[in-house]
Amino acid sequence: MLLILSRRAVLAGVLAAGLFGFASGQAQSEVPDPLPSWNEGPVKKSIIDFVTRVTKEGGPDYVKPELRIATIDNDGTLWVEQPMYTQLAFALDRVKVLAPQHPEWKTTQPFKAVLDGDVEALAASGEKGMVEIIAATHSGMSTDDFLKIVGDWLATAKHPRFKRLYTELVYQPMIELLVYLRANQFKTFIVSGGGQEFMRVFAEKTYDVPPEQVVGSGSATQFETWDEAPVLMRLPKVDFIDDGPGKPVGINRFIGRHPIFAFGNSDGDKEMLEWTAARPGLSFMGLVHHTDGVREYAYDRQSKFGKLDKALDEANAKGWAVVDMKKDWKTIFPPEAKTP
Amino acid sequence: MLLILSRRAVLAGVLAAGLFGFASGQAQSEVPDPLPSWNEGPVKKSIIDFVTRVTKEGGPDYVKPELRIATIDNDGTLWVEQPMYTQLAFALDRVKVLAPQHPEWKTTQPFKAVLDGDVEALAASGEKGMVEIIAATHSGMSTDDFLKIVGDWLATAKHPRFKRLYTELVYQPMIELLVYLRANQFKTFIVSGGGQEFMRVFAEKTYDVPPEQVVGSGSATQFETWDEAPVLMRLPKVDFIDDGPGKPVGINRFIGRHPIFAFGNSDGDKEMLEWTAARPGLSFMGLVHHTDGVREYAYDRQSKFGKLDKALDEANAKGWAVVDMKKDWKTIFPPEAKTP
Numbered sequence: 001m002l003l004i005l006s007r008r009a010v011l012a013g014v015l016a017a018g019l020f021g022f023a024s025g026q027a028q029s030e031v032p033d034p035l036p037s038w039n040e041g042p043v044k045k046s047i048i049d050f051v052t053r054v055t056k057e058g059g060p061d062y063v064k065p066e067l068r069i070a071t072i073d074n075d076g077t078l079w080v081e082q083p084m085y086t087q088l089a090f091a092l093d094r095v096k097v098l099a100p101q102h103p104e105w106k107t108t109q110p111f112k113a114v115l116d117g118d119v120e121a122l123a124a125s126g127e128k129g130m131v132e133i134i135a136a137t138h139s140g141m142s143t144d145d146f147l148k149i150v151g152d153w154l155a156t157a158k159h160p161r162f163k164r165l166y167t168e169l170v171y172q173p174m175i176e177l178l179v180y181l182r183a184n185q186f187k188t189f190i191v192s193g194g195g196q197e198f199m200r201v202f203a204e205k206t207y208d209v210p211p212e213q214v215v216g217s218g219s220a221t222q223f224e225t226w227d228e229a230p231v232l233m234r235l236p237k238v239d240f241i242d243d244g245p246g247k248p249v250g251i252n253r254f255i256g257r258h259p260i261f262a263f264g265n266s267d268g269d270k271e272m273l274e275w276t277a278a279r280p281g282l283s284f285m286g287l288v289h290h291t292d293g294v295r296e297y298a299y300d301r302q303s304k305f306g307k308l309d310k311a312l313d314e315a316n317a318k319g320w321a322v323v324d325m326k327k328d329w330k331t332i333f334p335p336e337a338k339t340p
Numbered sequence: 341m342l343l344i345l346s347r348r349a350v351l352a353g354v355l356a357a358g359l360f361g362f363a364s365g366q367a368q369s370e371v372p373d374p375l376p377s378w379n380e381g382p383v384k385k386s387i388i389d390f391v392t393r394v395t396k397e398g399g400p401d402y403v404k405p406e407l408r409i410a411t412i413d414n415d416g417t418l419w420v421e422q423p424m425y426t427q428l429a430f431a432l433d434r435v436k437v438l439a440p441q442h443p444e445w446k447t448t449q450p451f452k453a454v455l456d457g458d459v460e461a462l463a464a465s466g467e468k469g470m471v472e473i474i475a476a477t478h479s480g481m482s483t484d485d486f487l488k489i490v491g492d493w494l495a496t497a498k499h500p501r502f503k504r505l506y507t508e509l510v511y512q513p514m515i516e517l518l519v520y521l522r523a524n525q526f527k528t529f530i531v532s533g534g535g536q537e538f539m540r541v542f543a544e545k546t547y548d549v550p551p552e553q554v555v556g557s558g559s560a561t562q563f564e565t566w567d568e569a570p571v572l573m574r575l576p577k578v579d580f581i582d583d584g585p586g587k588p589v590g591i592n593r594f595i596g597r598h599p600i601f602a603f604g605n606s607d608g609d610k611e612m613l614e615w616t617a618a619r620p621g622l623s624f625m626g627l628v629h630h631t632d633g634v635r636e637y638a639y640d641r642q643s644k645f646g647k648l649d650k651a652l653d654e655a656n657a658k659g660w661a662v663v664d665m666k667k668d669w670k671t672i673f674p675p676e677a678k679t680p
Contacts, residue, residue, distance in 0.1 A: 066550060143592055197596070210597075211595065211597050212594065212595045213552075214596065223611055230614045230615050232589065239593075245562070246563075248563045248570065249561050252483055252561060253536075253579075255551065256540045256551030257550075257552065271570070274570045275570050
């Protein structure tokens with residue numbers, strides 16, 4: 001609810017800005033600020049300049065509305081990804097819930113590590129272990145049942161540090177950015193390494209992004225008929241990894257157009273940003289750099305989740321926008337709802 | 341141009357119908373007909389009844405606009421698929437164009453059959469032969485280059501019987517249906533066994549369906565960097581077959597919502613229709629039955645392309661709408677453009 005209210009307020013500002021001929025050069029006091037949670041600075045200015053230029057009819061950089069495709073990463077770009085990806089937290093909780101049906105897990109890695117809370121052994125299981133955990137917790141049910149399981153978890157699970165629902169730990173400045181883009185007739189897509197169906201559960205309510213505009217990694221599914229009722233069963237098999245070089249592949253597969261605006265925060269977004277930059281004509285490439293250990297987290301080149309190393313060098317070399325979270329963002333999360 | 345004009349006329353009718361409170365029970369003379377190329381009959385009535393019911397706010401069958409997902413097959417449902425799928429005609433033409441670069445094709449099947457015009461030998465090569473032809477003609481270039489090749493071909497290639505561009509051999513009644521659905525805030529998706537990127541070349545101009553709403557079979561692509569310029573290369577590997585049980589899988593993968601309206605014409609659409617019927621609440625399932633050998637083609641249970649057998653039995657058993665092309669459609673194709 002708090003999100004919806006704040007998004008409405010932002011939208012009102014954006015619309016008013018449009019009505020009164022908002023332009024980046026204009027004095028801020030005259031029109032509502034479309035990005036109120038962003039401090040004035042080069043990143044905010046570059047976003048507004050870009051949107052102003054591509055929406056200016058008759059201008060040299062004008063882009064028709066149907067070509068205003070924006071692709072935005074999720075983990076670490078729209079919501080928190082520390083101390084671990086939210087979807088991994090979900091999977092670990094599911095291992096605990098499902099353990100009674102799998103007595104063998106008590107003695108089998110990587111499940112034993114999860115049940116014992118043995119972080120070191122879990123880390124030692126590496127990517128292979130993660131894939132096994134995801135397969136065991138994300139398959140064997142219908143797609144409808146999976147959506148319900150994720151929805152139930154998101155409704156109650158809380159972040160270990162902030163003690164808030166994960167869907168409340170979204171970045172307020174980025175929510176404003178999504179609203180601002182849509183008010184300027186951009187079509188906003190999420191393009192994330194995270195699970196497509198996992199994200200679809202909350203993307204519409206949390207980001208106003210409908211399921212058909214959520215691109216992500218996915219499991220194979222199979223059409224089956226049970227008692228004459230068709231179901232799609234989730235198989236323990238990854239169908240597509242929407243990360244790194246997979247992002248342009250996913251963008252082409254799901255959207256079929258070149259983005260003109262892309263935002264990410266890690267090396268997994270590098271190729272998406274390169275693909276966006278390769279568009280003939282003006283395009284915008286942005287990265288969120290997590291520099292605020294007090295209000296959120298500070299991490300980049302050495303991080304286990306959301307490692308930002310090569311993409312940061314490339315952004316600096318090519319002049320892409322890099323958000324300094326500590327400096328550029330007035331607030332990080334939406335305000336907490338008051339107890340009624 | 342002729343299409344755009346006729347679509348505008350239909351849209352004007354649909355909008356006027358909305359303004360004047362069109363309802364299916366109302367006398368036809370009072371309001372413009374949203375489906376003027378459809379003869380009065382049970383199929384036309386069932387379409388209009390369905391749309392009226394799901395858009396009636398406060399009614400028992402009301403569906404919110406964002407859930408009004410329509411999935412429509414392409415070959416044989418929106419455009420001609422005889423004497424062979426248009427994409428196959430494209431592939432055969434490409435074999436001839438590429439033959440000088442492949443001297444070995446002169447003696448290797450199935451390519452020899454194509455070059456010799458030997459239909460029997462081509463048929464004998466079966467599905468394996470088709471896959472080889474598609475792989476040889478649909479891969480090895482960038483996605484951008486492929487779009488250009490298809491676009492160039494569609495701009496000149498003509499249908500052997502009707503001597504018109506393939507994009508003019510679309511069914512006028514179905515174009516009106518797409519316009520009518522969108523005027524009632526449906527989001528119209530193409531869900532076809534045909535190649536996704538092939539269809540995207542013409543879907544926007546021909547059907548007003550943007551690339552991101554075209555779901556189809558697809559080749560794998562790979563992100564590469566050539567002289568610092570990123571490209572997506574098409575690989576000779578099928579990534580996804582959007583046909584039969586693959587259609588619900590594709591719908592879930594690309595759209596992530598249940599259709600409430602689906603139209604097909606062959607057994608390849610059976611599972612899509614079953615999936616649509618399985619939705620809790622009202623849904624519409626329709627089939628085009630090709631019964632008009634004079635104006636178009638007459639085929640069903642024995643056809644090599646667009647075989648309609650099991651799906652026809654199921655439609656009859658379950659009361660799905662079945663278009664009798666000869667009886668239900670006043671016109672088949674849009675009128676030919678006059679020479680200026």
